[in-house]
Amino acid sequence: MPGDTFSRKAAPLPNPIARLIPKRFRKTDTVIPVVRLNGVIMAGGSPLRSSINLASVAPLLEKAFAHKDAPAVAISVNSPGGSPVQSRLVFQRIRDLAEEKNKRVIVACEDLAASGGYMIACAGDEIVADPSSVVGSIGVVSGGFGFVDLIGKLGIERRVHTAGQNKATLDPFRPERPEDVEHLKALQLDVHRTFIDLVQSRRGAKLADHPDLFTGLFWSGTRGLDLGLVDRLGDLRTVLRETYGPKVKLAVIQPKRGILARGRGGAAASFASAAVEAAFSAAEERALWARYGL
Numbered sequence: 001m002p003g004d005t006f007s008r009k010a011a012p013l014p015n016p017i018a019r020l021i022p023k024r025f026r027k028t029d030t031v032i033p034v035v036r037l038n039g040v041i042m043a044g045g046s047p048l049r050s051s052i053n054l055a056s057v058a059p060l061l062e063k064a065f066a067h068k069d070a071p072a073v074a075i076s077v078n079s080p081g082g083s084p085v086q087s088r089l090v091f092q093r094i095r096d097l098a099e100e101k102n103k104r105v106i107v108a109c110e111d112l113a114a115s116g117g118y119m120i121a122c123a124g125d126e127i128v129a130d131p132s133s134v135v136g137s138i139g140v141v142s143g144g145f146g147f148v149d150l151i152g153k154l155g156i157e158r159r160v161h162t163a164g165q166n167k168a169t170l171d172p173f174r175p176e177r178p179e180d181v182e183h184l185k186a187l188q189l190d191v192h193r194t195f196i197d198l199v200q201s202r203r204g205a206k207l208a209d210h211p212d213l214f215t216g217l218f219w220s221g222t223r224g225l226d227l228g229l230v231d232r233l234g235d236l237r238t239v240l241r242e243t244y245g246p247k248v249k250l251a252v253i254q255p256k257r258g259i260l261a262r263g264r265g266g267a268a269a270s271f272a273s274a275a276v277e278a279a280f281s282a283a284e285e286r287a288l289w290a291r292y293g294l
Contacts, residue, residue: 029247029248029249030069030070030071030244030245030247030248030249031067031069031070031248031249031250031251032070032071032072032073032074032106032240032244032248032249032250032251033063033064033065033067033070033073033074033251033252033253034064034073034074034075034076034236034250034251034252034253035057035060035061035064035073035074035075035076035252035253036075036076036078036252037052037057037075037076037077037078037079037090037120038050038052038076038078038079038110039051039052039078039079039285040052040079040080040081040082040285041053041079041081041082041083041086041087041090041116041117041120042082042083042086043055043083043085043086051082052079052082052086052090052120053083053086053089053090054086054089054090054093056255057090057093058093059255060253060255061073061093061094061097062097063253064253065097065098065100065101065103066101067251070103071103071104071244072103072104072105072106072243072244073097073098073103073104073105073106074105074106074107074108074236074240074250075094075105075106075107075108075120075123075124076107076108076109076110076236077107077108077109077110077113077117077120077121078109078110078111078112078113078117079112079113079114079116079117079120080112080114080115080117080289080291080292081114081115081116081117081118081119081137082115082116083116084116084119084140084191084194084195086116087115087116087117087119087120088119088194088198090120090123091119091120091122091123091198094120094123095123098123098125104125104126105123105124105125105126106124106125106126106128106236106239106240106243107120107121107123107124107126107127107128108128108129108235108236108239109121109127109128109129109130109133109135109221109230110130110133111133111134112133112134112135112289112292113129113133113134113135114134114135114136114137114218114292115137115138115139115141118135118136118137118138118199118229119195119198119199121135122198122199122202122203123202126231126232126239127229127230127231128230128231128232128233128234128235128236128239129221129224129225129230129232129233130221130233130234130235131220131221131222131233132220132221132222133220133221133224133230134218134219134220134221134292135218135219135220135221135224135229135230136213136217136218136219136224136227136229137216137217137218137292138195138196138199138213138214138215138216139192139195139214139215139216140188140191140192140195140216141188141216142184142188143287145172146172146176147172147173148173148174148175151173158171158173158174160173160174166180166183169183169184170184192214196214199214203228203229206228206231207227207228207229208226208227208228210227213227218292221233236250237250
């Protein structure tokens with residue numbers, strides 16, 4: 001049913017007789033809730049394009065950590081990064097819930113856990129990666145285009161009026177000013193320092209003394225293990241079976257399906273709006289994944 005907290009493969013409910021048996025004598029399987037985080041990290045989003053942000057992730061995390069008998073919560077991450085703010089907010093919510101509920105967090109990196117995706121992965125008490133996963137990219141990037149020559153060739157005159165001399169900083173239709181670039185780089189350094197401090201606070205002595213560790217470079221899961229970015233190689237199911245026994249059950253926490261997914265009446269307008277929004281963001285999102293060869 002839509003909105004079910006756990007998948008249908010979760011442990012069955014005990015029968016009335018089983019309820020009379022003291023809990024310590026019951027034979028029960030260990031259930032580990034799993035939250036899947038897939039997509040670019042960005043505020044907002046649409047029904048047609050998955051994205052990661054605190055608003056969309058928080059309800060899933062709450063349900064996962066609310067499972068009283070689960071000794072841990074597993075989180076799979078597949079993301080090229082995105083908003084540093086949303087990345088840190090999701091990271092912090094995971095850590096807050098882990099401490100509040102006294103649960104261990106196991107993070108599995110899938111194809112990609114880079115930049116903000118790796119920041120979220122650092123919320124894990126243990127980080128697992130496939131040998132071919134891409135991890136790292138601890139850095140900050142800003143991108144854009146300049147259209148100064150283009151609008152000149154088209155005979156277009158750019159008119160900008162501001163109250164505040166720096167309000168039109170980095171306007172793509174005006175020549176780039178050195179002082180604007182310097183200001184942007186200073187901002188990037190602040191964000192980068194926050195990222196580095198977070199990684200060091202979580203990974204500590206596990207990190208290798210490597211000159212390129214915080215330069216924005218990214219590595220395979222195998223190399224990430226050598227550098228201390230991950231703790232072990234493997235897949236989530238195998239790791240959980242090794243840790244909690246062969247009968248461990250993975251209960252995937254699913255989001256409630258919206259109107260578009262349920263196919264109810266009145267969805268046409270919402271679908272059209274979502275399609276337009278998705279079309280505008282597709283190129284930028286594709287560029288984020290392509291940066292890592294995916």
